[in-house]
Amino acid sequence: MRTVLLGMNQRETELKEKVCAVALTDSAHNIWLQETSKGTQDWMQQHCCNWVSSPEPVDTLLDPMLRDCPRVSAGTERHELTSWMSFDSIFRFFNKSLETKEDEEAEETSNTVTTRSSSLKYKHQDL
Template structure:
């Protein structure tokens, strides 16, 4: 992303992560990439909270929501309905902004 920021932003509408342990703060990431990640990414994390409940993060990169399970190996499976909804909403938002 750092090397091809404009290309990624033009081609990627949304990014779904499941229980990701990524960290962009140890890299030289600019403000525009951090803002893009906050707007276009979501990380479904293992949590005892119900699916899609907001989960606090120590770093303000991409939002974190509950995957509806505490088991890491089930986070992707449990999150699929929400991830597909997230992608659909992102595509609809992009299409409506292109139509304007």
């Protein structure tokens, strides 16, 4: 987590464009102890999830200890099994995050205004 935060602090805009999700397993991080911008904190809350050891079923939303990234149950109380037990859930999280990012990019592209001259240029090139 520290590496992610260091990267975010140094190249926040670039990382936000390229990284669509961050998954943590039983992380004991605390972004409040790091020097992070409000933008980074907000981004982490929206694009990060921490699967933690808990007796609750996998993916059960747990009370946040801090306002950083959401915490969900990994479906086990054993720290050494949190990654394995949450594996499928983590990849569903990645897929959903990637689909959301692709949908947002497609919407931005569809909102781009095409002028008559630029559309004619492409038609001419097709001939």
